[in-house]
Amino acid sequence: MQVSPKTVQGTVHNTDNQRSARPLSPRVSVYRWRGPMLASFAHRISGVVLVLFVPVYLCLLSGLTASAADFSDTINWMHSPLGRLLLWLIGSALIYHLVNGMRFILLDAGFSETREEMRGSARFSLAAGLAAVVLLAVYLW
Amino acid sequence: MLKNMRYGSAHNGLNEWYLQRLSAVVIALFMPMAFALLLAVYDGSLDQMRLLNLLNSHIGRTLHTLFLLALLTHAYLGIKVLVEDYVHVVAWRVLLMGLILTTVAGLAVWWFAVIWAWGS
Numbered sequence A: 001m002q003v004s005p006k007t008v009q010g011t012v013h014n015t016d017n018q019r020s021a022r023p024l025s026p027r028v029s030v031y032r033w034r035g036p037m038l039a040s041f042a043h044r045i046s047g048v049v050l051v052l053f054v055p056v057y058l059c060l061l062s063g064l065t066a067s068a069a070d071f072s073d074t075i076n077w078m079h080s081p082l083g084r085l086l087l088w089l090i091g092s093a094l095i096y097h098l099v100n101g102m103r104f105i106l107l108d109a110g111f112s113e114t115r116e117e118m119r120g121s122a123r124f125s126l127a128a129g130l131a132a133v134v135l136l137a138v139y140l141w
Numbered sequence B: 001m002l003k004n005m006r007y008g009s010a011h012n013g014l015n016e017w018y019l020q021r022l023s024a025v026v027i028a029l030f031m032p033m034a035f036a037l038l039l040a041v042y043d044g045s046l047d048q049m050r051l052l053n054l055l056n057s058h059i060g061r062t063l064h065t066l067f068l069l070a071l072l073t074h075a076y077l078g079i080k081v082l083v084e085d086y087v088h089v090v091a092w093r094v095l096l097m098g099l100i101l102t103t104v105a106g107l108a109v110w111w112f113a114v115i116w117a118w119g120s
Helices: A005-012 A016-021 A035-052 A054-064 A068-079 A081-108 A115-140 B013-042 B048-055 B058-086 B090-117
Strands: none
Touching: A035 A054, A035 A081, A035 A115, A035 B058, A054 A068, A054 B013, A054 B058, A054 B090, A068 A081, A068 B013, A081 A115, A081 B013, B013 B048, B013 B058, B048 B058, B058 B090
């Protein structure tokens, strides 16, 4: 998995003619599996998961705000095994994405940019995500 | 470096970067509210009447609409970054982004319709 920095640099600095052969970001197979890399990657995965849940949110919203029968049907669906599983997934992804998103905003604003701080905050985000996974599971089951 | 780029959003990068963060802040403000409401409905502490009182008001609709716009903008820009990073064939990128933009627009229309049809 690990490629020496020299190889990476050699491929990055192409001449203009070879631009199409350059490795494109993010080089998942090249980066070392460190906290910050994992935090960024998890941010992307949780982001995709959340996008997929927008239609689910819309279904819930229209169900909950329609007739009284629709309301109780929707509540029953949320309590079904599939409903709980989806709520668990969306909630975990949401909390991780929120915590790590605030971390990104702080980094963009120029806070905590040293390597050690980046690793520490990445571990914090990942820990918050794990905590969300466990706590939501306890809450839902 | 920049002027040699042949494709990608070479002109819009800062604009999109900024918009991604602005929409993130708006979502960070509203999403916890929506999540809390959903959980309150789930565990039965919020009935339909009180839910509708919260959502079916001018302020509820306006906040919901702002939330919707920020969320779909954020989602679109996020997927765009992923497509630009992982899909290396430009033709596929164009096709994918077209599909995604259509989907996002469709969701926006559906969502607007749900929010603004209440009580009518």
